[in-house]
Amino acid sequence: MSQQVWDELYSEVGTKLTPSPIRELVKYMKKPGMISLAGGNPDPEIFPMREFQESAAIITERGKEILQYGATGGFDPLKEYIAKWMAARMGRITAPAEMCITTGSQQVMDLFAAVMLDPGDVVIVEEPTYPGATHALKNRKARFVTVPCDAEGMRVDLLPDILEQARQGRDRIKFIYSIVNFQNPSGYTLSAPRRKKLLEISENFGVPIFEDDPYGHLRYDGDHEPTIFSMDKSGLVIYACSFSKILAPGTRVAWVVGQEDVINKMIMIKQGADLCTSVLAQGLVYEYCRLGYLESFLPKIQAHYKKKRDAMDAAFREFLPSNTRYETPAGGFFYWLTLPGVNTRDLFFKAIERNVSFVTGDAFFPNGGGEEDLRACFSYARAEEFPEAAKRLALAISDLSS
Ligand SMILES: Cc1ncc(COP(=O)(O)O)c(C=O)c1O
Numbered sequence: 001m002s003q004q005v006w007d008e009l010y011s012e013v014g015t016k017l018t019p020s021p022i023r024e025l026v027k028y029m030k031k032p033g034m035i036s037l038a039g040g041n042p043d044p045e046i047f048p049m050r051e052f053q054e055s056a057a058i059i060t061e062r063g064k065e066i067l068q069y070g071a072t073g074g075f076d077p078l079k080e081y082i083a084k085w086m087a088a089r090m091g092r093i094t095a096p097a098e099m100c101i102t103t104g105s106q107q108v109m110d111l112f113a114a115v116m117l118d119p120g121d122v123v124i125v126e127e128p129t130y131p132g133a134t135h136a137l138k139n140r141k142a143r144f145v146t147v148p149c150d151a152e153g154m155r156v157d158l159l160p161d162i163l164e165q166a167r168q169g170r171d172r173i174k175f176i177y178s179i180v181n182f183q184n185p186s187g188y189t190l191s192a193p194r195r196k197k198l199l200e201i202s203e204n205f206g207v208p209i210f211e212d213d214p215y216g217h218l219r220y221d222g223d224h225e226p227t228i229f230s231m232d233k234s235g236l237v238i239y240a241c242s243f244s245k246i247l248a249p250g251t252r253v254a255w256v257v258g259q260e261d262v263i264n265k266m267i268m269i270k271q272g273a274d275l276c277t278s279v280l281a282q283g284l285v286y287e288y289c290r291l292g293y294l295e296s297f298l299p300k301i302q303a304h305y306k307k308k309r310d311a312m313d314a315a316f317r318e319f320l321p322s323n324t325r326y327e328t329p330a331g332g333f334f335y336w337l338t339l340p341g342v343n344t345r346d347l348f349f350k351a352i353e354r355n356v357s358f359v360t361g362d363a364f365f366p367n368g369g370g371e372e373d374l375r376a377c378f379s380y381a382r383a384e385e386f387p388e389a390a391k392r393l394a395l396a397i398s399d400l401s402s
Contacts, residue, residue: 182332
């Protein structure tokens with residue numbers, strides 16, 4: 001009886017909710033002996049627990065402030081720290097009114113979507129893209145137009161035609177979503193010329209860019225590409241970053257920077273969402289940064305993940321079939337494998353039998369596709385396990401064809 005009442009009352013979004021494809025696969029992964037290349041979690045072995053404990057001294061020193069409700073836009077000392085620390089990346093010290101601290105950068109998607117989207121509006125996304133983003137945008141009834149990627153990131157050369165076509169179909173295109181560095185899931189980085197081109201297109205078409213950059217600090221080879229935000233003169237870029245991958249995702253502390261008016265609107269939406277991001281968490285993160293630990297931790301985790309990346313590269317090179325296609329990512333957490341002629345959904349179940357898991361490519365294609373692709377993550381499992389993981393994956397591939 002009560003179910004019927006609920007079913008009649010759910011909103012359209014509530015009625016159509018489906019579990020995320022990744023969560024659906026998770027239930028198969030909980031077997032003893034499983035090597036997981038699936039979840040994109042940071043490595044808990046290097047969480048800076050002692051330093052965080054030390055940072056908790058801020059509770060004694062500033063408890064009256066950080067155990068209280070805080071400003072919706074964020075804890076001022078943390079905002080100030082981020083603005084200075086990020087100045088080289090942002091091209092300048094951004095003003096406090098241009099920044100909002102958020103509860104994870106996941107919340108940025110939701111806030112930005114609330115500010116920007118009416119039901120049926122279109123967002124341009126990369127193909128493949130991060131399903132957490134499309135999930136948040138779908139919650140606001142967005143539709144997606146996708147742009148394929150190659151090793152240099154989004155194929156911006158295709159974008160003008162795609163935008164033109166969408167316009168002619170009377171789609172209301174609200175923004176372009178790009179994960180610019182070591183993309184989740186592909187590991188690709190948008191090259192500097194493409195960043196420039198993307199900005200030009202954004203200006204020509206009057207379509208803003210959402211530059212999502214949670215992995216940008218995790219570069220293992222080469223030099224940083226300039227952020228699109230730092231090249232932008234017209235205020236059409238909003239930039240999101242997070243402490244999740246460079247410190248600990250349990251902090252749920254992230255931030256967004258952009259034009260004051262947009263940020264202000266996001267703050268107003270956030271007031272109705274959670275009043276403010278945990279001030280306690282912001283205080284701890286601030287103190288950790290103030291003590292200089294973030295700056296010393298970054299080279300440590302870069303070296304740590306570089307080793308894991310190299311171990312995965314060596315294992316894949318040694319054990320995977322020679323027609324497997326992938327690029328070695330210059331940073332981040334992910335390898336994107338293309339296995340010609342292999343359906344990775346079918347492969348997934350064979351791989352589970354062999355005790356290795358990954359995420360199937362289709363999870364990253366909001367409009368369908370990715371059947372021959374998969375994402376393998378090197379951040380979480382132990383590097384010593386990668387040769388065995390690659391061997392199992394290769395065996396699962398041959399199981400499929402036998
Ligand atoms: C591309 C991308 N954006 C945003 C997020 C959300 O991160 P958080 O909410 O922990 O900051 C993730 C998490 O994996 C991600 O991969």
